Amino acid sequence: MKKSIFILCTLSCLCLGVHAQTLSKTIVGTVKLRNAGAILQNGLVKGYYNFYNLEKQDRKNNNYLLSVTDENLREINSVNIVRPNTYLLIDASFNGEAFGFLFYDMREKALELIGYDGTLKQGNKITKKLKNKYANASYAYIAQGNEPMQSFLISVPNKGFIYYGINEESKSDYEVEFYDNTMKKVWSSFAPADAFDFETAGEAFQNEQYVGSTIVKRTSVLSTDIDIDLLVQNITDGTTLFRIPMESSKYKIMLAEVFFNKDKQQFTLFGEYFNKDENIIKSKSLGFIAVVVDMKGNIVSEKVNTWSEDINKIVAAKDKEKFEDTNILFHDFVKTNDGQVFAIGEQYRKGGNPVTGMKIVVNNLVVFQFDADYSVRKLHVFEKDQNNFTLPKGMMLFNSKMMSYVAKSMGAFDFQFSQRSSDKSTFTVNYINYDRNKGEKGKNVLGTVIYTPEKVFAIDKLPLNRKSTDYFVYPAKEGYVLVSEYFQKEKRVESRLEKLNY
Amino acid sequence: MSLAWNTAISQFDKTFIPAPVLDTIPAHTLAAIKSKLSVDKSRVTGPSKTINNYIKEVYDNRAGLVIDQFNDDYFIIDDELTPYLQAVLDKIYSANPSLPRETNVYAYRSEVPNAMSYGEGTIAFTLGLLTRMETEAQIAFVLCHELAHYHAGHSDSKAAELARINLDPKLKKRVRKIKRNAYGQYTKLSELVGSLGLSITRHSRDKEFEADSIALRMYLNTSYSLEAPVRTLEILDSADMSPYRHNIDFKKHFAFKAHPFRDSWIDYTRSDRWYSSETNDSLQTHPSCTKRITAIRRQMAGVPSANRKPVNLGSEQCSKLRHRSEFEIATSLFQFKAYGRSLFLFLMLADRYPQNSYIHAMIGQGLYQLYRYQKNHELGKVLALPDPRFEENYDRYLSFIHSLRLTELASLSYYYVSTKKEFHKEQEDFLYACWLTSTTAIGNEDPAKIKAEYAMRFPSGKYLTKMKVQ
Numbered sequence: 001m002k003k004s005i006f007i008l009c010t011l012s013c014l015c016l017g018v019h020a021q022t023l024s025k026t027i028v029g030t031v032k033l034r035n036a037g038a039i040l041q042n043g044l045v046k047g048y049y050n051f052y053n054l055e056k057q058d059r060k061n062n063n064y065l066l067s068v069t070d071e072n073l074r075e076i077n078s079v080n081i082v083r084p085n086t087y088l089l090i091d092a093s094f095n096g097e098a099f100g101f102l103f104y105d106m107r108e109k110a111l112e113l114i115g116y117d118g119t120l121k122q123g124n125k126i127t128k129k130l131k132n133k134y135a136n137a138s139y140a141y142i143a144q145g146n147e148p149m150q151s152f153l154i155s156v157p158n159k160g161f162i163y164y165g166i167n168e169e170s171k172s173d174y175e176v177e178f179y180d181n182t183m184k185k186v187w188s189s190f191a192p193a194d195a196f197d198f199e200t201a202g203e204a205f206q207n208e209q210y211v212g213s214t215i216v217k218r219t220s221v222l223s224t225d226i227d228i229d230l231l232v233q234n235i236t237d238g239t240t241l242f243r244i245p246m247e248s249s250k251y252k253i254m255l256a257e258v259f260f261n262k263d264k265q266q267f268t269l270f271g272e273y274f275n276k277d278e279n280i281i282k283s284k285s286l287g288f289i290a291v292v293v294d295m296k297g298n299i300v301s302e303k304v305n306t307w308s309e310d311i312n313k314i315v316a317a318k319d320k321e322k323f324e325d326t327n328i329l330f331h332d333f334v335k336t337n338d339g340q341v342f343a344i345g346e347q348y349r350k351g352g353n354p355v356t357g358m359k360i361v362v363n364n365l366v367v368f369q370f371d372a373d374y375s376v377r378k379l380h381v382f383e384k385d386q387n388n389f390t391l392p393k394g395m396m397l398f399n400s401k402m403m404s405y406v407a408k409s410m411g412a413f414d415f416q417f418s419q420r421s422s423d424k425s426t427f428t429v430n431y432i433n434y435d436r437n438k439g440e441k442g443k444n445v446l447g448t449v450i451y452t453p454e455k456v457f458a459i460d461k462l463p464l465n466r467k468s469t470d471y472f473v474y475p476a477k478e479g480y481v482l483v484s485e486y487f488q489k490e491k492r493v494e495s496r497l498e499k500l501n502y
Numbered sequence: 503m504s505l506a507w508n509t510a511i512s513q514f515d516k517t518f519i520p521a522p523v524l525d526t527i528p529a530h531t532l533a534a535i536k537s538k539l540s541v542d543k544s545r546v547t548g549p550s551k552t553i554n555n556y557i558k559e560v561y562d563n564r565a566g567l568v569i570d571q572f573n574d575d576y577f578i579i580d581d582e583l584t585p586y587l588q589a590v591l592d593k594i595y596s597a598n599p600s601l602p603r604e605t606n607v608y609a610y611r612s613e614v615p616n617a618m619s620y621g622e623g624t625i626a627f628t629l630g631l632l633t634r635m636e637t638e639a640q641i642a643f644v645l646c647h648e649l650a651h652y653h654a655g656h657s658d659s660k661a662a663e664l665a666r667i668n669l670d671p672k673l674k675k676r677v678r679k680i681k682r683n684a685y686g687q688y689t690k691l692s693e694l695v696g697s698l699g700l701s702i703t704r705h706s707r708d709k710e711f712e713a714d715s716i717a718l719r720m721y722l723n724t725s726y727s728l729e730a731p732v733r734t735l736e737i738l739d740s741a742d743m744s745p746y747r748h749n750i751d752f753k754k755h756f757a758f759k760a761h762p763f764r765d766s767w768i769d770y771t772r773s774d775r776w777y778s779s780e781t782n783d784s785l786q787t788h789p790s791c792t793k794r795i796t797a798i799r800r801q802m803a804g805v806p807s808a809n810r811k812p813v814n815l816g817s818e819q820c821s822k823l824r825h826r827s828e829f830e831i832a833t834s835l836f837q838f839k840a841y842g843r844s845l846f847l848f849l850m851l852a853d854r855y856p857q858n859s860y861i862h863a864m865i866g867q868g869l870y871q872l873y874r875y876q877k878n879h880e881l882g883k884v885l886a887l888p889d890p891r892f893e894e895n896y897d898r899y900l901s902f903i904h905s906l907r908l909t910e911l912a913s914l915s916y917y918y919v920s921t922k923k924e925f926h927k928e929q930e931d932f933l934y935a936c937w938l939t940s941t942t943a944i945g946n947e948d949p950a951k952i953k954a955e956y957a958m959r960f961p962s963g964k965y966l967t968k969m970k971v972q
Contacts, residue, residue, distance in 0.1 A: 055688035063689065070775060072887040077778040119776045462879045479904075497887065498879050501908040 077120035095155035115183025124183035135166040174201035187238035242297030290374035339372025350400035458502040521580035527572035556665040583609035611834035621657020638816025639730035650716035739791035773890040842885030859929035866935035869915035916944040
């Protein structure tokens with residue numbers, strides 16, 4: 001469930017400017033805490049964390065409770081933490097042996113990285129003062145109740161954690177740090193001094209040998225003209241295996257996924273592709289590309305699937321009309337254990353007008369199925385009711401693609417998350433839609449598209465009855481989804497695991 | 503003993519008829535409880551009207567709880583279990599004529615080995631405890647302990663203590679002080695409540711020792727053997743251990759020609775995850791059995807053993823009740839919609855009674871209910887999630903059920919029943935299971951035909967209404 005680094009870039013130009021004006025407000029105003037979430041290990045849910053504000057300790061500090069449950073919602077342990085009342089939980093991770101938590105103090109403008117062992121006994125604590133205004137702005141954006149646009153703390157199986165941050169000594173260049181299981185720093189690496197003042201790093205992949213990071217480069221904070229590199233480093237000491245631009249011989253690549261073939265010692269870069277002179281954030285792609293590189297970053301092979309021919313061929317006649325005048329925003333890419341790749345997206349159209357407000361009209365979920373040799377094989381369309389989302393005024397200047405990124409960050413799209421099984425033979429895609437069946441009362445529905453072990457798709461729908469003030473849906477252990485309902489009057493949260501039907 | 507065992511279990515070889523479910527408290531029982539409540543309230547004559555009213559409210563709630571539990575069918579009113587317990591109670595009263603006959607005992611639908619005195623005269627003896635009792639004397643000692651609680655007025659004392667705590671002006675002042683301060687409210691209130699909890703539980707543990715002591719005096723007035731008190735406490739000490747130790751052979755039960763077994767269903771790795779303990783020993787209401795046994799032995803030192811009934815008095819009857827209780831527990835869980843746990847216990851029973859039609863019927867019905875709840879995305883209401891702190895056989899079972907897809911649950915329920923129909927279809931519960939599982943549309947059994955067959959065989963059948971509604 002990697003966040004899209006492209007959304008991060010698109011929004012950065014909006015948010016950083018905004019936050020430079022609103023940073024002081026957020027300190028004295030209401031802080032919305034991200035107080036619950038799934039703890040992931042290799043993309044699988046291994047538990048949940050809850051971070052509660054129990055009480056005011058004194059004028060400046062609160063007494064918080066950090067509670068961790070297993071994947072069956074049974075509490076493993078909980079610990080009291082006394083911290084400033086401007087404290088915020090940003091990220092939580094589990095690597096099979098240890099937990100890592102990332103906190104941000106808005107008043108002190110400082111990060112805290114804390115490691116806990118499997119029993120929630122605290123290990124090391126690292127405090128980092130953040131002087132960089134862009135770093136502080138990105139955390140302040142989260143403090144305003146927005147979803148983080150990237151994961152900052154990533155687990156490396158049984159070895160430690162990768163932290164993505166901003167180099168204090170730079171304008172806004174990345175730093176990548178690796179911490180061991182006790183949260184002791186092992187190595188750090190920084191963006192090179194070059195023409196790009198804004199280089200952001202985000203997770204691409206990690207395993208016990210290597211860590212891959214997507215590097216997005218811009219010359220200024222408001223620039224939408226970006227270049228992308230893939231950086232692959234050794235996990236043990238951070239030495240660079242290679243850093244290559246996301247380009248093939250002819251095209252520019254918007255990297256979506258990196259797959260590592262241990263046997264062949266090769267990386268496959270998969271994503272949409274563009275002509276080299278095009279802007280990948282604004283322009284429509286030409287189709288999908290798979291580029292295989294060796295351990296030095298040299299291209300071994302590449303394969304394209306064009307929209308105009310390869311993909312158009314597989315669109316069923318009955319679905320052709322659905323693809324007219326629509327775009328697709330891709331949310332995730334999944335590779336199953338038989339080598340097939342699935343690109344998961346949602347159709348949308350630009351609508352509305354500058355007077356009444358620009359809209360994004362979201363409709364069907366689509367899944368493109370690729371063979372193990374990355375040839376597109378099939379297109380699956382999952383119909384769902386249309387969802388109209390009105391964007392804040394001022395968005396008329398963006399093209400539809402950029403608008404879709406902004407809209408996604410505001411929760412316009414129905415897609416919630418996708419999950420793979422532990423053996424990678426199946427996966428699920430979850431979305432929330434307002435279902436209006438004929439003759440029935442409309443209701444919110446959690447829809448799940450399931451790629452079954454029989455290699456066909458099934459759909460399960462779970463009505464979400466709105467008796468509660470609000471509800472949240474989280475990924476869960478294989479075959480399940482977690483629904484949490486918040487009852488404001490009773491100050492109660494009810495969580496339950498729901499098994500998927502297929 | 504072997505003959506007793508064989509005799510005891512042979513009655514359940516073919517089928518089982520569970521105790522009736524009444525849904526409503528019998529009128530005479532309700533009248534008796536209300537009358538007793540009136541008497542209890544009239545005895546509350548302390549100097550403070552506020553405290554008296556509080557205590558009376560506690561008595562109202564106490565009686566209300568008992569009435570609710572009757573209406574919810576926790577208390578069993580039948581012709582074997584409860585009358586047997588009542589007969590033992592009568593023997594204790596006969597041996598202790600100074601005690602006023604103010605209590606009644608009922609078998610209670612719970613798997614947990616326990617007995618409870620509600621304080622208003624009702625004593626519950628759980629099915630879970632009945633499954634552990636070896637002799638009539640052990641049952642008698644347990645009843646003596648509960649009688650001791652009642653006749654020593656422990657429940658009434660607790661009500662008075664609760665009143666004192668809740669209406670204590672000093673306590674209220676402390677709470678107001680905590681609330682006035684904006685800082686540390688949760689911690690201070692937790693400490694305050696914790697100290698109250700400690701106080702209440704300390705009294706409870708003292709009362710357990712007192713109840714043991716009084717119970718022993720009552721017990722020694724009977725002619726039951728001297729071995730039972732200590733042996734009963736030893737049994738209670740091991741109450742946490744499940745009586746079912748072996749793993750279920752899932753392949754034996756669920757491999758069908760038309761629906762082959764999948765080994766992936768029984769993939770299981772016991773988690774070694776650590777969990778923090780939730781038990782603070784200081785908050786336990788009962789002292790350890792070891793300490794209780796020491797106290798009992800000290801009190802019994804020098805008591806002559808002459809003229810006592812044999813140690814194994816009533817062991818045959820107890821054996822029968824034990825086995826009967828196992829069936830009743832599994833059935834009760836089904837009635838209370840704990841379908842997951844019920845199915846587990848019936849599968850355990852199936853190994854011991856492979857020809858019993860009732861067991862196979864309830865397995866089929868249990869599987870169907872799990873399917874039905876899963877279809878509605880409500881499986882969590884009737885089936886627990888795996889937990890390494892459970893007994894391994896139960897954890898394995900939960901892991902197995904949770905690994906089944908919806909269509910697989912439906913198939914297992916259908917084929918389990920349809921492959922046994924030839925042998926068990928004359929049993930009413932089984933034929934109903936056939937009808938239920940045929941509605942999953944898995945096989946080619948026609949629900950309408952089965953319904954007609956049921957109506958013909960059982961014209962006054964207990965499932966007719968359900969079949970019309972569903």
